[in-house]
Amino acid sequence: ITRHFPIRIRIKVPPQEKLLLVFTLSRSAFIAMNHAFKIIGALLVLSHSGFGFGITGISQRQVPSWQFSRTLVPDNKRITQFHALHESVGLGEKALKANANKTINPFKAAIAKAGVISFIASMCLALPVGLYPLQALYRANIISKITKERCSLRVGQFCSRWLMRIFPFANIRVVRSKEEEEEEPVPTIWVCNHTSMLDVFLLMAVDKRMRGTNKRQIKIIYWKDLEKNPVTKLLFTMCGFISVEMEDNGNGNKNSYKTSSFRSLLKDTKQAFEDGFDIGILPEGQLNISPENGLQPVFPGAYTLAKMSRRPIRMLGIHGLNQLWHADETIGINVTGRKVSIRAYPPGQKFENADQFVAAFENVIGHYGANGEDLPDWKKWLDGTAWE
Numbered sequence: 387i388t389r390h391f392p393i394r395i396r397i398k399v400p401p402q403e404k405l406l407l408v409f410t411l412s413r414s415a416f417i418a419m420n421h422a423f424k425i426i427g428a429l430l431v432l433s434h435s436g437f438g439f440g441i442t443g444i445s446q447r448q449v450p451s452w453q454f455s456r457t458l459v460p461d462n463k464r465i466t467q468f469h470a471l472h473e474s475v476g477l478g479e480k481a482l483k484a485n486a487n488k489t490i491n492p493f494k495a496a497i498a499k500a501g502v503i504s505f506i507a508s509m510c511l512a513l514p515v516g517l518y519p520l521q522a523l524y525r526a527n528i529i530s531k532i533t534k535e536r537c538s539l540r541v542g543q544f545c546s547r548w549l550m551r552i553f554p555f556a557n558i559r560v561v562r563s564k565e566e567e568e569e570e571p572v573p574t575i576w577v578c579n580h581t582s583m584l585d586v587f588l589l590m591a592v593d594k595r596m597r598g599t600n601k602r603q604i605k606i607i608y609w610k611d612l613e614k615n616p617v618t619k620l621l622f623t624m625c626g627f628i629s630v631e632m633e634d635n636g637n638g639n640k641n642s643y644k645t646s647s648f649r650s651l652l653k654d655t656k657q658a659f660e661d662g663f664d665i666g667i668l669p670e671g672q673l674n675i676s677p678e679n680g681l682q683p684v685f686p687g688a689y690t691l692a693k694m695s696r697r698p699i700r701m702l703g704i705h706g707l708n709q710l711w712h713a714d715e716t717i718g719i720n721v722t723g724r725k726v727s728i729r730a731y732p733p734g735q736k737f738e739n740a741d742q743f744v745a746a747f748e749n750v751i752g753h754y755g756a757n758g759e760d761l762p763d764w765k766k767w768l769d770g771t772a773w774e
Contacts, residue, residue: 495721501555502584502710502719508549509587510617516541517624532661535626539590539603542621546591555724556710558588560595562730571601573659573695577688577747578702579755580668581677582711585704588728589666596702596730605658606666607651628654628665655691665691669747673713677705680752686740699737701747701768703729703754727758734768742773 490498517538524534550558578589586606589596593604606622610629613619622629630651655665670682692699709723731750737743746767753761766772 490721490723494724498555498710498721498724499719501553502721505549505553505555505587508553509545512545512549513542513617513621516545517620521620521624531626534624535605535661535663536603538621538624538626542625543590543593546587550587550591555721556707556726557724558592559725559727560592560730561727562596562598563732573602573697574664575688575692575695575697575699576604576664576666576702577669577699577751578666579674579677579681579704579751580670580672581674581704581755582707582713583673584707584711585668588704588707588726589702592728596728602662602664604664604666607655607668609672626658626663628658632671652691652694656695659695659697665697667691669744674708674755675713677708677755680756681748684744684747686744689737689740689743692737692743698733699743700733701731701751703731703751705729705755705758725758729754729760731764731768735770738773742770746772 520529520534520537520541523529524531529537550556578585586608589604589606593601605625605627607628607630608622610631613622613629621627628651630648658665667688669684669686669688671685672682674682688699691697704726705728706723706726710721710726711719734746737746750761750764750767753759753764761767
């Protein structure tokens with residue numbers, strides 16, 4: 387653990403024997419866990435040799451009737467809008483048909499499902515093993531809060547990345563431009579669509595390949611009720627993720643935020659930028675039960691934070707992850723496909739208002755989330771020419 391997650395020690399240090407014991411136990415636990423995962427992973431891969439891991443560059447809610455559309459460009463320049471169409475029961479005829487078309491061989495689906503379940507179970511074991519020693523060091527006043535958060539993020543990324551390799555339940559494709567690498571990365575607000583409970587773990591697993599090695603670590607804004615899960619609470623609080631409170635109104639229902647939590651949200655966001663972190667936001671505010679039809683209603687909170695902090699907005703798009711763990715509880719982990727892709731879009735022009743941000747996110751990310759490919763004229767939505 388000391389090789390992968392270097393820790394800066396303050397001047398106040400307990401007796402060397404205690405410190406050595408903490409690191410020795412942590413290292414031994416990681417070694418034992420690693421060997422166990424290798425054995426399980428080998429058995430899984432041997433059971434079906436066709437599975438590989440390729441990279442090329444909690445709450446379930448009911449859904450009401452819904453239709454949402456927005457456009458800011460004239461009729462003669464209007465492009466296809468992607469509506470979040472949901473039926474009051476299940477996914478709706480269109481969504482069910484799209485879901486059925488993506489089904490894979492039942493044997494492959496069963497193996498992939500076993501991989502997803504093994505990944506989740508292993509994360510529930512690996513995260514406490516990796517994070518509790520850091521929590522002990524922080525409570526003993528040996529490491530600072532920032533060091534705890536940075537090391538916890540590395541632990542989360544390390545566990546997500548390696549467990550997805552040990553349990554290769556998906557073919558993951560990462561798309562980004564090499565010329566996007568920045569010598570001095572600027573503080574940024576990253577926005578992404580929300581298709582599955584696996585979204586955060588995927589973002590952590592492919593972060594280096596998606597954003598490059600010279601990037602600031604991301605603190606994600608999340609729904610506080612996710613802390614009801616002890617493992618999720620441990621990960622999010624140790625990483626310093628920022629919580630926001632809202633009512634559990636159900637997927638597809640309008641979010642009802644508690645305004646009393648906004649002040650602490652703004653304060654924590656400002657502090658995160660000062661500490662050298664970026665901010666990650668899921669503007670839909672809830673899981674999307676039918677990403678093949680477009681996005682849920684998009685909230686402009688990311689634009690508000692960007693305007694107040696004077697930080698740029700970067701967009702990320704996820705496609706196909708809902709085929710492994712669906713947002714609809716009637717489907718759940720019923721695997722219908724293994725192809726997953728994630729797209730990191732380059733920086734664009736500064737949005738002049740919230741409506742421009744919402745329209746750009748709906749069109750660019752809505753299209754990618756539904757189809758797994760770029761909108762043909764996506765650049766005009768980022769460089770501002772869509773509004774000329």
